[in-house]
Amino acid sequence: MSADTLATVKPAVELEGITKRFPGVVANHDIRITVQTGTVHAIVGENGAGKSTLMKILYGMQQPDEGTIRVNGTEVSFRTPSDAIRVGIGMVHQHFMLADNFTVLENIVLGAEPTKLGSLDVTAARRRITELAETHGLRVDPDRLVEDLGVGDRQRVEILKVLYRGARILILDEPTAVLVPQEVEELFQNLRELKAEGLTVIFISHKLDEVLDIANAITVIRRGTTVASVDPGEVTARQLAELMVGSELPTPETRESTVTDVVALKVSDLTVEADGHTPAPKGTQTASFVAKLREEGRRLLLDDVSFEIHKGEILGIAGVEGNGQSELIEAIMGIRPAHGRVELAGRDITTWSTLKRREAGIGYIPEDRHRQGLLLEASLWENRVLGHQTRKPARKGIWINRRASKADTGRIVKDYDVRTPSVETLALALSGGNQQKLIVGREMSGEPAFLIAAHPTRGVDVGAQAAIWDHLRAARAAGLAVLLISADLDELIGLSDSLQVIYRGRLVAALDPSDITPERLGGYMTGAIAGTEES
Template identity: 70%
Template sequence: MTQPPAVELRGITKRFPGVVANRDINLTVARGEIHAIVGENGAGKSTLMKILYGMQRPDEGTIAIDGQHIDLRSPTDAIGAGIGMVHQHFMLADNLTVLENVVLGDEPRRGPRLDIAGARSRINELADTYGFPIDPDVLVEQLGVGERQRVEILKVLYRGARILILDEPTAVLVPQEVDELFRNLAELKREGVTIIFISHKLDEVLSVADTITVIRAGTTVRTVEPSSVTARQLAELMVGSELPTPETRDSTVTDQVELEVRELTVRADDGRTLIDDVGFRIRRGEVLGIAGVEGNGQHELINAILGIDDPAAGTIRLGDQDITHWSTRDRRDAGIGYIPQDRHREGLLLASPLWENVMLGHQARAPYSKGPWIDRKGARQRTIRTIADYDVRTPGPDVPAYALSGGNQQKLIVGREMEASPTLLIAAHPTRGIDVGAQASVWERLRQARADGLAVLLISADLEELIGLSDTLHVIYRGRLVAELDPATVTAEELGSYMTGARAEEARP
């Protein structure tokens, strides 16, 4: 007799004010498989999983677990049905041990007393069974990111989960930790655990999943096996059209220099040289790309141009003005826009509404202020316009920034900076951590702004992005610019050899 699927969702629809997050979704997950769900940021993946975990209730549709229709009113109901969820942002108490975090809310008792010995034995048994080597008595604050994720997985296994939902589980992991996670997932699968894996990293999905379901604009569009599709085909299913590229070849470069950096040197507090005699020019209508392995001075270069760090030597000119010793605010007011590499730490106030986030860095200017006072009406109107113009998918300007998907957060930041009409834009990893649809939107905005005369300093780890968007390409290595390359002819392999120093000496200007 054929076993019923572990999970069967039929006709799931979920509406929020102004937004249909899920529309008539159908999903079947077989027992003991790794089933990936992919889609653009904001496509409805996380909402669907929150419904399956009982955090939200569908407006329409049915849920069946192991062939039995159930009504999930809360995560407690989901846990009772054998469903566990590991969220992208971990929910652990740093000042408690692994054991205390795992049993928190489900403390074992022997009579009136806590059965700590029994809990420790159970955790060790689970760790051994699923290949999760971890000390139950170590404080969570002493663990790395990958180890913390294993603690989260142990928490749900401890509660008897047979169906495990992982929401963007590799988003915060380094490559070695990703490999370790995939080994853990393979062991869980061998032990009969069903895994639902949400991601937009298509190469990872193709390597780990047994089945892949694509969600686009809130509905399921296709379920495929990894052997039947390429990453590019999967991406095209996600966006619903041919996959865009960053390719830009029509020159819009003018003769007018917007940024000139001369003999710039930056030193650390201990005297180490972080930026060594760097110089370059960016003209209006030009994208100057800087390639380099992270940690070779890119961050310090940005901070020096923004006025966050003082240079030890050299000059920085914006247009016809020497801004070397200007404050960051004066530089921003003079026309420097900034898309930061870490949108959460540097780009957004996550708990604040969108209209406050759109003001950041521009709050002393119209339409955000009238004299010394904040103009809430003006700020909200500008935010509404930015949401519409940059396709930020949200119910409105009063939603907190943390409620947006990563791609929509990034589009809001891009909109904020572009709407301020900068003359120079510093774009640091502008498409990091976002899906192909949001990536294409950011590329198109950069191309349009370049055509309108914007000067762009582009720093990225995505070599295709650098080669495709840049008019001029420099390589930074150990704080020095070691090569100037032609994006029209250089290959990713050649660029990589300069970035690692293999060809640095022969190409140094």
């Protein structure tokens, strides 16, 4: 859309004086944003700045206490997301909302099914989806199961889902959080095509370099209010970071080596089957048994994985999501049955329960803080106890030591800068970054022997990200061994002492972090570059 055309078109969205209060907290205060039609408008700010609340208001999930919303020049009031959808607003959430056991077509039409004689009109649905995919450059196979799709394909399905419902204004919440560089570029190409068709995109992200690449305009929110509207061509990432949090853009770079000769964790021949666990006959060697499984055509989610991590070392695992990272974590934690051997500080823990492994000193920052890391309806001190309930300070005899647990939660709140009015506050009341800092503090407590850090800074702002990096570096310097799994390639390269690439369940490349670029690493992750040993 040309500049002359934009000048004669009413703004897609106008937010004026938006204010939203919760008990004890003003989430949004007098926010004013104008989003021009046919543009990509980025909204940036640290966690807790009020972005999520603002987008929930725009999508009808919450209602403002004050202020007005205009869409295409008309004042609107939304009570539910259905109201927003009816005026052409769609939202793609950070955590995809797709049914894995449904096809692409079924996911896209779910809740908006075209019918013919009372039944789903598959032909009409397929025709409409194909038209949308071709028009907007969003290639998909309508008949594939979602569980067989990669992350980039799933995101295209989410975008098609909102376009199918007639959306002309798209809200994208952290859309690049789990994408490799090649997939980010594909997404950006899709967004440019959507913009060329006259659609409007509201782009929420913490990745400032990407914001500068794709956005036509940027609004910065800090502490619940708008502090600046800037032209991407006139500002740098560091200047944006300063507007957001009052400090320079952090870097994950780790300069000095702290790696020792002491092996903290050793994984040998770890293999996970897709269709249940087949017990190996007693006395059978793992390698020969896994070879037999391959001969039988068994699908392996994790295939003969072996590595060591030393005290004072961060081993980074790079891979597109769905290539075995989750299964590797679950096998090490004892959550999922696996073939092979796991040793912690020289002790064979292969047959140990998850609780016993935790008690032996395995810390675990999970990849999904809401599903795996927190009880959102519980207080912060109760979440401090979670997974540590059999050890001090949580345990006193057979009882939970509430006083000590609350005191230690207070220590974590202070040491890890968890911004909360009280340790009695429910976890759901915290911003994502503060929830993550609570989890990091919990898992760093008790002097763990080994830490699994799965996407430790996913969805957090630059301030919280810098704090988490500092804690990981300090723990590494004190001798902690860390298995780092992340979709942030700069984070992987900057923090890791050594790098491995996982592809289709196998470790395919050992790389030197000091001699690899994000683009080349992405090539290994997607299989574009054949796996070789570079370290």
